Amino acid sequence: MTSIVTISGGLSQPSSTRLLADRLTTAVRGELGEQAAGEVVELRDYAHDITDNLLTGFANQRLRQVLELVDRADGLVLASPVFTASYSGLFKSFVDVLDPESVRSKPVLLAATGGTERHSLVLEHALRPLLSYLRAQTVPTAVYAASSDWGNDTELGQRITRAAGELAAAVRARPERAQSDPFTDPVPFEQLFRNTTAH
Template sequence: MEQRRIAVVSAGLSVPSSTRLLADRLTSATVAALRRRGVEAEVEVIELREHARDLADNLVTGFANAELRPALDAVTRADGIIAVTPVFSASYSGLFKTFFDVVDSGALTGTPVLMGATAGTARHSLALEHAMRPLFAYLRTVVTPTAVFAASEDWGGAGEASHGLASRIERAAEELAELVAARPAARTADPFADAPSFEALLRGV
């Protein structure tokens, strides 16, 4: 099977978190959708709450420390991204925005992204369209048509709300899987590819 890398960015602050729960469900559905297309997914989850201080340090120093760098590399080298945030004051969280602020400019160009958000009430659902989608458009990513919002009433039970959430998750996962499977796998550039050999250095080349 072909291989693709999926980076999952979860900006939930609590443990457990409805944001992480939504991220996990989107990930499971995407992995299954990719497998149906003959693609095996390697998943890496980035919990932003674990990097809050690292992100603040990056803002004031301009450099990612040793703890933050692997998370940034996982996102910039991914074949697809699942990005989920809680909604605060009708927009994505500050932690979520800070993470994407420190991602290298242009590093996500063309990368497929599935957006998700959680909040206590469905009144915040438009944050996906008026806040998150413009952010990822600015980063020049390719965002799935379907974004997934989950309010408190969407969780649990077997009612219409729960069924609707499951349906949106499946639809969004299929869209992301289609975009990821259609792209060539991302390649990690060798930073030493153009370095002269040891023999060449000895010859003074």
Template sequence: MKLVVVSAGLSVPSSTRLLADRLAAATAERLPADTETQVVELRDLAVEIANNFVTGFPGPALSRAIDAVTQADGLIVVTPVFTASYSGLFKSFFDVIDKDALAGKPVLIAATGGTPRHSLVLEHALRPLFAYLRAVVVPTAVYAASEDWGADGLAARIERAGAELAALAGATASAVGPVSAATAPAATASVPSARRRAEGESAAGTSTSARGPVGGSAADGPLEVIPFEQQLAALRAM
């Protein structure tokens, strides 16, 4: 497996990189021993990112970084907060990646800032960004203000987020492996069917619940539950 960490910190040393390293460690310890962890430092790619916007072509270092991110089994992204949002460098990097390249990718989002009042940047900026890119963002996002370092709570959030990413990355890797050209269409077809049932619409147009059809015939059968791993594998195979 391959775990890739994207750090948008600018200073050396950087609290953003420190948080990224701690998240990577918490995730990697729950993944197979042969898991490869790679860190992408965006400050080293700033010039190539700018040139890419002008020329339309990535330089060699930027091309390698894009390949690493798009081929990762799990992705950790960490940005400093600039003007109540992610940094311009962070956004620019993901702007040069194809919008479909992260579809189905397990992602852990995190940010650092000088005050806890910016913690909602995770929910109003980062999570919508990766939802647009159709990545699968883990439930726990991690924000570290200056006062959080060494305080109670940060370590627990890091461990919880790392465990969630490791579980999702492991499930995704195992689910994608067995998918073949022969089985992908059937799996893909089951996804919208499950979604319709979850929304209360059976094939006959009657409403359903977790206990089975309501007002439908016996032929409608019980609610069909498609495992998340199977749905994710089907979506990535499209």
């Protein structure tokens, strides 16, 4: 089963960011077929948990489940509203508590929502550099949805379809991740004994 995890950074309910996240998730699952599972996480439900993690350095059980979802995912969809020409503080705080290794080389589709089209550059000047720093594999097409896109969303639908196809292709091309079980290939006792007596 292929796992696609979508992180929605919207703060309101209902949220245009969640609406875009749902459409992207559906499109990616459609590209991947019946063997794909999709899960959407709304960060607003974990705002206190994320803050506690930032203050204490430890994730509680609720947040740990989300972090493990991200780690196990075959592909990610990350969507944030635009606040002051950048991603939201809640979205950035979540990224700050992620283990960087959990997104390293992982296919990621970037998305954002905002009031006007002029905020669309947030995808390239804020979100993509952030994920590049974490060494994620961002797909070429990022999806921005302004308020005007929801009325006549033919072009938005085309961007969603193109980006979903790119993420699905990147997920399919990704090599199987080896399961790191330390007990599958134990070191022989003789070798361990030899190492301790050599000093």
